Amino acid sequence: MHHRTWDTPERQALRETTRRFTEREIVPNMAAWEEAGQLPLDLHRATADAGLLGIGFPEEAGGVGGTPIDALVVAEEMILAGGSSGLVASLFTHGIGLPHLVAAGDPEQIDRIARPVLAGERIVSLAITEPDAGSDVAGLRTRAERAGDHYVVTGSKLFITSATRADFLTTAVRTGGEGAGGISLLVIDRDSPGVEVSPPLKKMGWWCSDTGEIRFDRVRVPVADLVGPEDGGFGQIMQQFAAERLSLAVQAYATAQRCLDLTIRYARERETFGRPIATRQVVRHRLAEMARQTDVARTYTRAVIDRWQAGDDVIAEVAMAKNTAVFACDRVVDDAVQLHGGMGYMRETEVERHYRDARILGIGGGTNEIMTEVVSRLLLA
Secondary structure (H helix, E strand, O other), rough: OOOHOOOHHHHHHEEEEEHHHHHHHHHHHHHHHHOOOOOHHHHHHHHHHHOOOOOOOHHHHHEOOOOHHHHHHHHHHHHHHOOHHHHHHOOOHHHHHHHHHHHHHHHHHHHHHHHHOOOOOEEEEEEEOOEOOOOOOOOOOOOEEEEEOOEEEEEEEEEEEEEOOOOOEEEEEOOOOOOOOEEEEEEEOOOOOOEEOOOOOOOOOOOOOOOEEEEEEEEEEHHHHHHHHOOHHHHHHHHHHHHHHHHHHHHHHHHHHHHHHHHHHHHHHHHEEEEEHHHHHHHHHHHHHHHHHHHHHHHHHHHHHHHHOOOOHHHHHHHHHHHHHHHHHHHHHHHHHHHHHHHOOOOOOHHHHHHHHHHHHHOOOOHHHHHHHHHHHHOOO
């Protein structure tokens, strides 16, 4: 079953554009970017020139318009065409780094930050996670003390996507008291004195997506770089969490579908004892189960996204969609490697990369355990 909102003629055309771009500009370079540990800025510019980087952002902010579903369609199709969730995370970091700023609507911030980012000329990161505060956003410790027309920021952030390439850091800081009520968002210029970014952290997966640690040592940030109201940051962050979690769910089921497609192709080509392994019942049944789990994850996630876009209260359903898609992806990528046999363990085989990349999807944007806790609290409220 397919949701008609995802299959309009306009979105089919968007998929075709995305697929052609991915096959031409991304697939031939994936191995090199994985080894380099980052994406080149040229890719951001090329993606913007293709009309794909600013999807889902309003034209008045430098985007190309469209809805969040359009942006998800692009991410999904990039993975289906041979990209990866790591590539999506890095190339579209602005998908989590810019929405708060665009929603706040400050014209100067939009002109200075949003427009060059959406043109592929600059990179913005979202800096929330700390060594002692991941999913517990209300427990963050990075402090911003008001000093005249500046804030003085001291603290550290960890596991920040695109940190080592970022020009701007949308940073969650504590401007008030303890708990959720004292948090604000500041856009901090990477070149500000006192900002120190680590070399890229070495990770299990998402190799082409650079990740770093950031330290702020009495960094002076103009009050004009406050995003939204002071002490209003927690609400801003929570409003965007649904979008991030649903994006990860889409990446999960798209990764599962890509691995299913690759495994079906391999099973038809790979012969043992004189015939293709696709003729063997144990393989056929494994493929059927991979297809079932992938389709359930896709169908449910898309249904939740449609309700989210309609304005329904779907906090619990978002958490369930993320876990459903992540669990399906975990199973499917594992089966894909198994059915590829020894080749599935080789770095040259695409399913090996997806196997490594998939592991972060149940951690980022709220862990599987946190998603389950969200659901349980709402069920028992």
